[in-house]
Amino acid sequence: MVCFTCGDRQWVFVKRAPLLETKAKLLCRGARVDAEARELFERQNPSKVKRGGLSSGGKVLLAETLFVNFPFYEKRDTPLEVVRDGEREFGVLIREAGEAVCSAEVLQAPDWYDQTVNGFPITAIFTAHNRQLATAVFEDCALFATQEQCRFCVINRSLAKRNPNLRLKSGELLVAALDNIPTDAYAGITLNGGMTTASGRGIEVMVPVVEAIRKNYPTTPIAVEMTPPAELSWIDALADAGVSSLMMNLEIWNEKIREKLIPGKDRYCPKNQYLAAFERALEHLGVGKVSTCFVVGTEPIESLKQGIAEVVSRGVIPSPLAGRYFEDIPDYPFVPDVDWREFLDVVRFAAQELKKAGVRTTDRAGCVACGMCDLIKDLMP
Numbered sequence: 001m002v003c004f005t006c007g008d009r010q011w012v013f014v015k016r017a018p019l020l021e022t023k024a025k026l027l028c029r030g031a032r033v034d035a036e037a038r039e040l041f042e043r044q045n046p047s048k049v050k051r052g053g054l055s056s057g058g059k060v061l062l063a064e065t066l067f068v069n070f071p072f073y074e075k076r077d078t079p080l081e082v083v084r085d086g087e088r089e090f091g092v093l094i095r096e097a098g099e100a101v102c103s104a105e106v107l108q109a110p111d112w113y114d115q116t117v118n119g120f121p122i123t124a125i126f127t128a129h130n131r132q133l134a135t136a137v138f139e140d141c142a143l144f145a146t147q148e149q150c151r152f153c154v155i156n157r158s159l160a161k162r163n164p165n166l167r168l169k170s171g172e173l174l175v176a177a178l179d180n181i182p183t184d185a186y187a188g189i190t191l192n193g194g195m196t197t198a199s200g201r202g203i204e205v206m207v208p209v210v211e212a213i214r215k216n217y218p219t220t221p222i223a224v225e226m227t228p229p230a231e232l233s234w235i236d237a238l239a240d241a242g243v244s245s246l247m248m249n250l251e252i253w254n255e256k257i258r259e260k261l262i263p264g265k266d267r268y269c270p271k272n273q274y275l276a277a278f279e280r281a282l283e284h285l286g287v288g289k290v291s292t293c294f295v296v297g298t299e300p301i302e303s304l305k306q307g308i309a310e311v312v313s314r315g316v317i318p319s320p321l322a323g324r325y326f327e328d329i330p331d332y333p334f335v336p337d338v339d340w341r342e343f344l345d346v347v348r349f350a351a352q353e354l355k356k357a358g359v360r361t362t363d364r365a366g367c368v369a370c371g372m373c374d375l376i377k378d379l380m381p
């Protein structure tokens with residue numbers, strides 16, 4: 001047992017399992033959340049926005065040390081449970097097989113969550129992810145129309161319940177929202193969105209939005225998550241607009257599995273387009289500002305490690321994410337079963353490769369900077 005006992009912080013404890021392991025388990029296995037604890041989480045995402053891949057979940061700070069965004073499971077089997085800790089206003093305990101292993105604090109919804117902007121709840125526009133402000137600029141994806149969407153993607157799931165006017169958010173709307181947020185309290189802004197069939201593959205939508213934010217917030221770091229464009233000049237345009245970091249998510253390295261699990265992305269954006277886009281983005285932004293996610297649990301560990309080594313050799317930061325199951329979505333087709341030890345092994349491998357190559361993240365915006373869904377920042381050399 002490791003125990004931090006010092007004055008009024010006696011409640012902070014980590015028992016039995018080291019913190020990194022607890023975070024890895026929460027990411028891979030999710031947790032059951034009791035009714036009292038669930039009340040604390042309900043204000044974290046009041047507009048029930050789903051930003052695409054794997055980021056929806058409950059956000060806590062483990063033992064005052066590690067931030068994590070983990071999936072809730074009511075039906076799926078998991079040994080982990082989150083229960084209210086009556087001693088602290090926002091306190092919970094993480095239990096494993098019935099035994100408390102770690103204390104945690106549920107991240108509070110900020111005061112600005114109560115506001116509306118142009119008649120929309122502000123949380124339908126921006127939500128806080130740790131010290132990031134995140135939004136889906138294009139809350140849809142052209143791949144759904146042809147049934148070629150990535151099998152784990154949920155970006156279109158919140159759309160149906162919401163005002164269709166928020167499907168494509170303008171720069172003016174985002175700036176109006178930012179004007180109601182104490183942006184100095186945040187490290188950066190993270191923009192994502194689905195693909196289009198235009199040559200920018202969605203970047204053409206991002207460019208005016210980044211320009212508008214940059215004009216009004218000249219020093220705030222802005223990260224964009226997107227698929228590589230068919231024409232690399234779109235990356236030049238995004239850099240000229242003032243983007244600070246780019247995330248282009250390969251998701252899977254194995255060719256056969258790419259075809260099966262991310263059919264549209266694989267067809268329109270094969271791996272060689274990613275590699276070319278990484279190179280162009282690095283020319284503009286420099287090493288440390290370009291990253292790519294991999295979904296652990298979709299392919300053999302060896303091919304995943306091969307992909308990680310390849311991107312690191314090119315100066316790109318890999319962010320391995322545990323495949324996540326969404327049991328609140330009827331007929332959700334992606335049912336990953338990620339072993340937390342393998343997950344940790346992959347992240348440690350990525351950190352070692354980065355260390356060997358002398359590559360460090362300098363991102364202040366984006367998913368790696370947020371660090372709640374992966375462990376790479378926690379292990380960064």
Ligand code: SF4
Nearest residue numbers: 141149150153194195
């Ligand atoms: S490219 Fe894939 S992950 Fe991205 S929005 Fe489209 S379906 Fe979702």
